[in-house]
Amino acid sequence: MPKQEYDPAHLNVRIVLVAPQGARNLGAIARVMKNFDLSELWLVAPECSPEDEEARHMAVHAADVLEGARIVPTLSQAVADCTRVVGTTARIRTVGDPPLSPAEGARWLGAGEGTAAYVFGPEDRGLSNEELAYCQRTVQIPTGAAYSSLNLAQAVGICAYALFLDSEPPPPVTYSEPMPETEALEGFYAHLERALLEIGYLQPHTAQRKLEKFRRLFNRANLTAQEVALLRGVLRQIGWASTQNRDRQLPLTPDT
């Protein structure tokens, strides 16, 4: 899947962090946001600063995301102008809709207009019931049972990646090299048969059966036209090498 030019205006999703504690997480979050074309970072009563040296260090080339971060005292202010709000949760909740997966959450957010908010809780506790009340839907990242607590920046990264995937149509997979026509492939197989008979690898009465194994192998390889030419070059050289000494009684010294 080749990288393509992407217009960030398509993604109008705001990442909202409630009371984040770690400056390094902040920087890592800024970086992964920029990786996936997100630029709006809002911090609700943060316990660390986007100007912290550790945040800038982890952001690397995403310093602009840190610098543009909006700081507000309450979650209500952070989502006031948003038409769709998703909150991340780790707990199984007994009320409300079942949580969406990151992919489903991305689709749900993408189905709306205006500004959307993706809300994450603090590192040590996740969003409270009161905070989740601002969220129309919740997203839960499925994890293994052995260790379900994700690092905050990892959680944002996984959700941001899902948003990115949902927002661009999958590009077609294209081969840059021309593929051989069947006629060329058949020519190769015929050449292969001659070469293997000549060196005594194949016996005439068992040739077809053994050749089938080679055909399956090379068919599976989806040989390009260049590779067919490459292999035929080897077959020619094998032919040369096996006759060369018969005639001249010289040590093997090719002239290519």
Added chain:
Amino acid sequence: MPKQEYDPAHLNVRIVLVAPQGARNLGAIARVMKNFDLSELWLVAPECSPEDEEARHMAVHAADVLEGARIVPTLSQAVADCTRVVGTTARIRTVGDPPLSPAEGARWLGAGEGTAAYVFGPEDRGLSNEELAYCQRTVQIPTGAAYSSLNLAQAVGICAYALFLDSEPPPPVTYSEPMPETEALEGFYAHLERALLEIGYLQPHTAQRKLEKFRRLFNRANLTAQEVALLRGVLRQIGWASTQNRDRQLPLTPDT
């Protein structure tokens, strides 16, 4: 999607980091591996230690993954016993198959048996062509154009998450034939090199570059153990044919 009980035995994927530089990244990687039921971490000539205090700090409850990390000097050793090897790449490559997405890579890995390896390059450079030659497929995480360089631990997290999603429920086994371990494949490539040098198809000073084309071709074919044996039989016969007449001055009459 509610969290479910998950049996980690289904995932037999080894995370291989080539020359990782940051101890904090190491710890973050250990943590996200455990989040997604991965436990085998291999480090190839690492520039940081899993015993580093910063690594342990970032790993939080995944100290066991760090403690179990295997350290080897070469990538070849890290993947020798693996039947499927995927390498991550950021560059657009002009040769070889187009890279897979993380989801496609997870499906491809899951379709095999035995141990699989997921290979990541160092923070500052990614995998070299030589290192990618060990990989039968590549995975590229699609990112925005503005900032395409992901933090190493983020990249592992996204790939690990895709593996986790793909692995439940466990996919049906599709190959009935045993797959060769990388060590056996490498033995074949070494034999191929010797044989092609002997018949004069390869010249010593251009051998490596030309061999890469053969490696890509045969890696793409997903050779079974039987096919490796088949091809080595051909190479042995080529060797026989090219020396036979030099010694005996007889017409080509094999004794098999």
